[in-house]
Amino acid sequence: AQKVTQAQTEISVVEKEDVTLDCVYETRDTTYYLFWYKQPPSGELVFLIRRNSFDEQNEISGRYSWNFQKSTSSFNFTITASQVVDSAVYFCALSEFGNTDKLIFGTGTRLQVFP
Amino acid sequence: DTAVSQTPKYLVTQMGNDKSIKCEQNLGHDTMYWYKQDSKKFLKIMFSYNNKELIINETVPNRFSPKSPDKAHLNLHINSLELGDSAVYFCASSHLNEQFFGPGTRLTVL
Numbered sequence: 001a002q003k004v005t006q007a008q009t010e011i012s013v014v015e016k017e018d019v020t021l022d023c024v025y026e027t028r029d030t031t032y033y034l035f036w037y038k039q040p041p042s043g044e045l046v047f048l049i050r051r052n053s054f055d056e057q058n059e060i061s062g063r064y065s066w067n068f069q070k071s072t073s074s075f076n077f078t079i080t081a082s083q084v085v086d087s088a089v090y091f092c093a094l095s096e097f098g099n100t101d102k103l104i105f106g107t108g109t110r111l112q113v114f115p
Numbered sequence: 116d117t118a119v120s121q122t123p124k125y126l127v128t129q130m131g132n133d134k135s136i137k138c139e140q141n142l143g144h145d146t147m148y149w150y151k152q153d154s155k156k157f158l159k160i161m162f163s164y165n166n167k168e169l170i171i172n173e174t175v176p177n178r179f180s181p182k183s184p185d186k187a188h189l190n191l192h193i194n195s196l197e198l199g200d201s202a203v204y205f206c207a208s209s210h211l212n213e214q215f216f217g218p219g220t221r222l223t224v225l
Contacts, residue, residue: 033212039156045205045216052212089156101146101209102171105158 002027004094006106013082014114021077021109023092029053031097034068034075039108040088048090051075082113118142119217121206127223128196135192136220138206145210146170147189149181152203152219161204164189196224 003026013019025034036048049059051068059066063080079086089110093103119140128134140147148171149161163171167183178194193200201224206217 035214037216043203043221044218047213047215050213091158095212095214097212101212101214102148102160102163103150103158103214104160108156108158110156 002094002096002104004092004104004106006090006092006109008109009107010110010112012112012114015083016081017113018078018080019082019111019113021079021090021092021111023075023077023106025073025075025092025094027094027096029096033095033097035093035095035103036066036075036077037091037093038088039091045091048077079111082111084113084115087111087113118215119206119208121204121217121220123220124218125221125223127225129225130196130198132196133192133194134196134222135190136204136206136222137188137190138217139188140206140208140215140217141187142208142210142215143187144208144215145186146208147183147186148207148209148214149189149191150205150207150216152205154202158205162189162191193222196222198224200224 005024032053034051038046065078067076089108091108092106146165148163152158161175162181164183180192183189203219207214
Protein backbone atom coordinates (compact mmCIF):
# COMPACT_ATOMS: atom_id res chain seq x y z
CA ALA A 1 0.00 0.00 0.00
CA GLN A 2 1.11 3.55 -0.63
CA LYS A 3 1.55 5.84 2.31
CA VAL A 4 3.25 9.13 3.10
CA THR A 5 4.14 10.02 6.66
CA GLN A 6 4.99 13.50 7.87
CA ALA A 7 5.61 12.93 11.54
CA GLN A 8 6.07 16.61 12.40
CA THR A 9 2.67 18.17 12.83
CA GLU A 10 3.91 21.64 13.61
CA ILE A 11 7.29 23.33 13.72
CA SER A 12 8.06 26.80 15.02
CA VAL A 13 11.31 28.59 14.31
CA VAL A 14 12.68 32.09 14.50
CA GLU A 15 13.63 33.87 11.32
CA LYS A 16 17.02 32.95 9.85
CA GLU A 17 17.01 29.51 11.44
CA ASP A 18 17.36 26.49 9.19
CA VAL A 19 14.52 23.98 9.35
CA THR A 20 14.06 20.47 7.95
CA LEU A 21 10.69 18.94 7.22
CA ASP A 22 10.66 15.16 7.23
CA CYS A 23 8.84 12.90 4.80
CA VAL A 24 8.85 9.10 4.79
CA TYR A 25 7.00 7.13 2.14
CA GLU A 26 5.91 3.56 1.47
CA THR A 27 5.32 2.04 -1.93
CA ARG A 28 5.73 -1.34 -3.60
CA ASP A 29 6.42 0.20 -6.98
CA THR A 30 9.93 0.67 -8.25
CA THR A 31 8.90 3.66 -10.34
CA TYR A 32 7.25 6.53 -8.57
CA TYR A 33 7.34 10.28 -8.08
CA LEU A 34 7.69 12.36 -4.95
CA PHE A 35 6.48 15.90 -4.53
CA TRP A 36 6.45 18.78 -2.12
CA TYR A 37 3.69 21.37 -2.10
CA LYS A 38 3.34 24.55 -0.06
CA GLN A 39 -0.03 25.78 1.16
CA PRO A 40 0.26 29.36 2.45
CA PRO A 41 -2.50 30.91 4.60
CA SER A 42 -4.22 32.08 1.41
CA GLY A 43 -5.04 28.41 0.73
CA GLU A 44 -3.72 27.61 -2.72
CA LEU A 45 -1.43 24.65 -3.33
CA VAL A 46 1.93 25.74 -4.67
CA PHE A 47 4.08 23.15 -6.41
CA LEU A 48 7.68 23.13 -5.14
CA ILE A 49 9.39 20.05 -6.57
CA ARG A 50 8.88 16.70 -8.27
CA ARG A 51 11.43 13.91 -8.06
CA ASN A 52 11.33 10.56 -9.83
CA SER A 53 12.48 7.40 -8.11
CA PHE A 54 15.50 6.99 -10.37
CA ASP A 55 16.98 10.35 -9.56
CA GLU A 56 18.54 10.40 -6.11
CA GLN A 57 20.53 13.56 -6.64
CA ASN A 58 19.86 16.18 -4.04
CA GLU A 59 18.39 19.39 -5.35
CA ILE A 60 18.89 22.96 -4.29
CA SER A 61 16.75 25.89 -5.35
CA GLY A 62 17.67 29.10 -3.62
CA ARG A 63 17.04 28.63 0.09
CA TYR A 64 15.26 25.32 -0.50
CA SER A 65 16.94 21.95 -0.73
CA TRP A 66 15.71 18.39 -0.90
CA ASN A 67 17.39 15.20 0.25
CA PHE A 68 16.06 12.02 -1.40
CA GLN A 69 17.27 8.76 0.13
CA LYS A 70 15.76 5.57 -1.29
CA SER A 71 17.54 3.46 1.32
CA THR A 72 15.46 5.04 4.06
CA SER A 73 12.43 5.90 1.87
CA SER A 74 12.74 9.52 2.82
CA PHE A 75 12.42 12.79 0.92
CA ASN A 76 13.24 15.57 3.35
CA PHE A 77 12.96 19.27 2.70
CA THR A 78 15.22 21.90 4.21
CA ILE A 79 14.69 25.64 4.26
CA THR A 80 17.84 27.59 4.95
CA ALA A 81 17.69 30.98 6.65
CA SER A 82 13.91 30.79 7.07
CA GLN A 83 11.76 33.85 6.54
CA VAL A 84 8.33 34.84 7.80
CA VAL A 85 6.95 34.30 4.27
CA ASP A 86 7.88 30.62 4.56
CA SER A 87 5.10 30.19 7.13
CA ALA A 88 2.72 27.69 5.57
CA VAL A 89 1.61 24.08 5.64
CA TYR A 90 3.93 21.87 3.62
CA PHE A 91 2.75 18.63 2.07
CA CYS A 92 4.83 15.75 0.83
CA ALA A 93 3.11 13.52 -1.74
CA LEU A 94 3.69 10.32 -3.69
CA SER A 95 2.42 9.21 -7.05
CA GLU A 96 3.04 5.86 -8.68
CA PHE A 97 3.95 5.59 -12.31
CA GLY A 98 1.05 4.89 -14.58
CA ASN A 99 -1.91 6.58 -16.12
CA THR A 100 -3.67 7.47 -12.90
CA ASP A 101 -1.12 9.98 -11.58
CA LYS A 102 -3.13 10.33 -8.39
CA LEU A 103 -1.31 11.93 -5.48
CA ILE A 104 -1.16 10.37 -2.04
CA PHE A 105 -0.54 13.18 0.40
CA GLY A 106 1.03 13.19 3.82
CA THR A 107 -0.82 14.93 6.62
CA GLY A 108 1.24 18.08 6.25
CA THR A 109 3.62 19.99 8.50
CA ARG A 110 2.63 23.45 9.64
CA LEU A 111 5.69 25.69 9.72
CA GLN A 112 5.53 28.93 11.64
CA VAL A 113 8.42 31.33 11.25
CA PHE A 114 8.49 34.11 13.83
CA PRO A 115 10.29 37.43 13.30
CA ASP B 116 -4.04 33.20 -17.94
CA THR B 117 -5.30 30.85 -15.25
CA ALA B 118 -4.28 27.24 -15.90
CA VAL B 119 -6.88 25.53 -13.67
CA SER B 120 -9.87 27.56 -12.56
CA GLN B 121 -12.72 26.72 -10.21
CA THR B 122 -16.01 28.41 -9.53
CA PRO B 123 -17.23 29.42 -7.10
CA LYS B 124 -14.39 30.19 -4.71
CA TYR B 125 -16.73 30.14 -1.72
CA LEU B 126 -20.00 28.29 -1.36
CA VAL B 127 -22.23 28.51 1.70
CA THR B 128 -25.40 26.46 1.72
CA GLN B 129 -27.91 24.67 3.90
CA MET B 130 -27.95 20.98 4.70
CA GLY B 131 -29.99 18.99 2.22
CA ASN B 132 -29.34 21.28 -0.74
CA ASP B 133 -27.76 20.24 -4.04
CA LYS B 134 -24.79 22.22 -5.32
CA SER B 135 -22.20 22.10 -8.09
CA ILE B 136 -18.60 23.20 -8.35
CA LYS B 137 -17.13 23.81 -11.79
CA CYS B 138 -13.58 23.24 -12.92
CA GLU B 139 -11.88 24.13 -16.18
CA GLN B 140 -8.31 23.70 -17.36
CA ASN B 141 -6.71 25.31 -20.39
CA LEU B 142 -3.55 23.22 -20.35
CA GLY B 143 -4.72 20.58 -22.80
CA HIS B 144 -4.29 17.84 -20.20
CA ASP B 145 -6.14 14.56 -20.52
CA THR B 146 -6.46 13.81 -16.81
CA MET B 147 -8.39 15.77 -14.21
CA TYR B 148 -9.07 15.19 -10.52
CA TRP B 149 -11.06 16.26 -7.53
CA TYR B 150 -9.41 16.31 -4.11
CA LYS B 151 -11.02 17.08 -0.77
CA GLN B 152 -9.20 18.87 2.05
CA ASP B 153 -10.94 18.50 5.39
CA SER B 154 -10.80 20.77 8.42
CA LYS B 155 -7.60 19.09 9.63
CA LYS B 156 -5.95 19.93 6.31
CA PHE B 157 -5.87 16.31 5.22
CA LEU B 158 -5.91 16.07 1.39
CA LYS B 159 -7.43 13.04 -0.27
CA ILE B 160 -8.27 12.19 -3.83
CA MET B 161 -11.94 11.70 -4.66
CA PHE B 162 -12.12 11.15 -8.40
CA SER B 163 -9.96 11.04 -11.48
CA TYR B 164 -11.06 11.32 -15.09
CA ASN B 165 -8.97 10.58 -18.14
CA ASN B 166 -10.31 11.86 -21.42
CA LYS B 167 -13.82 12.17 -20.01
CA GLU B 168 -13.79 8.66 -18.54
CA LEU B 169 -13.88 7.91 -14.83
CA ILE B 170 -10.75 6.02 -13.78
CA ILE B 171 -10.62 6.54 -10.02
CA ASN B 172 -13.47 6.67 -7.54
CA GLU B 173 -12.09 6.54 -4.03
CA THR B 174 -15.16 5.21 -2.19
CA VAL B 175 -16.86 8.55 -2.26
CA PRO B 176 -20.58 8.55 -1.32
CA ASN B 177 -23.04 8.34 -4.22
CA ARG B 178 -24.21 11.84 -3.39
CA PHE B 179 -21.06 13.05 -5.13
CA SER B 180 -21.23 12.82 -8.90
CA PRO B 181 -18.48 14.13 -11.13
CA LYS B 182 -19.32 15.05 -14.70
CA SER B 183 -16.89 15.66 -17.52
CA PRO B 184 -18.61 17.19 -20.55
CA ASP B 185 -15.25 17.45 -22.34
CA LYS B 186 -11.65 16.88 -21.36
CA ALA B 187 -11.15 20.50 -20.32
CA HIS B 188 -13.95 20.42 -17.74
CA LEU B 189 -14.65 18.33 -14.67
CA ASN B 190 -17.58 19.45 -12.58
CA LEU B 191 -18.56 18.12 -9.17
CA HIS B 192 -22.21 17.86 -8.23
CA ILE B 193 -23.18 17.11 -4.65
CA ASN B 194 -26.69 16.04 -3.68
CA SER B 195 -28.30 16.28 -0.25
CA LEU B 196 -25.41 18.13 1.33
CA GLU B 197 -24.39 17.12 4.84
CA LEU B 198 -22.45 18.97 7.52
CA GLY B 199 -19.50 16.64 6.97
CA ASP B 200 -19.20 17.79 3.37
CA SER B 201 -17.82 21.11 4.58
CA ALA B 202 -14.28 21.23 3.22
CA VAL B 203 -12.10 22.79 0.58
CA TYR B 204 -12.40 21.03 -2.77
CA PHE B 205 -9.48 21.24 -5.17
CA CYS B 206 -9.60 20.46 -8.84
CA ALA B 207 -6.38 19.47 -10.60
CA SER B 208 -5.18 18.40 -14.00
CA SER B 209 -2.05 16.50 -14.91
CA HIS B 210 0.26 15.47 -17.67
CA LEU B 211 3.21 13.11 -17.23
CA ASN B 212 2.88 13.03 -13.45
CA GLU B 213 2.94 16.79 -13.02
CA GLN B 214 -0.22 18.07 -11.36
CA PHE B 215 -1.58 21.58 -11.47
CA PHE B 216 -4.12 22.59 -8.86
CA GLY B 217 -6.95 25.05 -8.99
CA PRO B 218 -7.35 27.67 -6.26
CA GLY B 219 -9.87 25.58 -4.32
CA THR B 220 -13.55 26.00 -3.43
CA ARG B 221 -14.41 26.37 0.23
CA LEU B 222 -17.76 24.70 0.84
CA THR B 223 -19.56 25.43 4.09
CA VAL B 224 -22.70 23.48 4.92
CA LEU B 225 -24.86 25.02 7.65
